[in-house]
Amino acid sequence: MSILQATNLYSYYGKSPVIQDVSFNMEEGEIVSVLGRNGVGKTTLLKTIMGLTDNATGGLMFNGQDILNKRTSERAKLGIGYIPQGREVIPRFTVRENIVMGTYARTDGNRNIPEYLFEMFPILRDFLNRRGGDLSGGQQQQLAIARALAMDPEILILDEPTEGIQPNVVKEIEEAIVHLNRDRGISIIIVEQNIPFARKASDRFVVMDKGKIVVTGMKEELTDDVVERHLTF
Template sequence: MLKLENLEVCYGETVVLRNLHVSVQTGQVVSVLGRNGVGKTTLLKTIIGLLHPQRGTICFEQQDITNLRPEQRAARGIAYVPQGREIFPQLTVEENLQLGLQPLPKRERKIQDEIYEMFPLLKTMGSRKGGDLSGGQQQQLAIARALVTRPKLLLLDEPTEGIQPNLVQEIEEVIRSLKEKRSMAIVLVEQSLDFALAVADYCYVLEKGSVAAEGQPTKIGEDVVRVYLTV
């Protein structure tokens, strides 16, 4: 579904990602791991089109999307949940979800019942402002806002950061349920190693902007991953 080849991304003169090769299959959960500052968030922002690579190509469903704008990528089926959630605090829960529908054709802009089945709390809070929700509730809203587009590829940046354990468990269950349907690919950037390895089919470990290790969680080995996460 997604293939990145020879990717290089810079901030000014600083090279953040270099010679990066990543592949993601339909129905697969791919975890991207590494210390802070190795380029994990940069990778997701490049996939969605917020950053443009200096070199390399991004192919989605065998089509080159390297030069497409973020809204064009969203219309093709890529959804992004950024670090820090970035919901609209002055809008209600329902209004946030309605905004998520914008990439879809007008006739398809309807919040599916499935969204409220995955996140029942949001249905009871539809009229509350996003800014009044707890951090974990805002994270659920951010994921739901991405899922209303029925994406083919979901990008999640630190979904468990700063939220209570019971909601972490709920988010893990949502990822597992999406994975079981085998119709969507998920790229997950996550600091919690246990969480990342528990849901992943495949892992990439970044070091200095390049892939230092990769493989299935059971084959790559938790000890190997921890070497690249230790400060």
């Protein structure tokens, strides 16, 4: 069953189209990796799904519902969680306050922090009363993921979640992403530069160049030739 579908999608900053004629279909329960060199529109694609660009045209369906003209907050309440590049935790808020913020996108009024978040990222329990700005980069990424999960999303969108993070925490975050998908049934879209991880974890991939999708396929089709032609610098 399709959970997210884009059809002839264009997205603009001002009058300039950054995303051009993008079409893809994501099935429920999949991990989809969005790949490409720097500056080709990957982050803009994620922002377009969240309604964070100046304007978008074409088709964008989530669970069979047209969301193209919905506000970002409305999309979140429908079940789309987003962890942006740079994490954007609130530095003066405690870890607890940052996570509880995520619950305000829930429609059932539940403000409790799900226990499994602390099982996945034990350090967050230890640091519940520490300010978000005092955490390391890797700990802030774990906090940003926990905040998005606190809203109980159906789909999670992650923009380079392991960028600039110490290797031991990278492994924890990668394992958490696979766990969320395989064991908790959350569909995931991830912008990722780590090709081995994309090959291991993804069900399918899209490669972008100059604002367009130039290659798409199942993970087995992410060949060395595709990497050489579209992803090497």
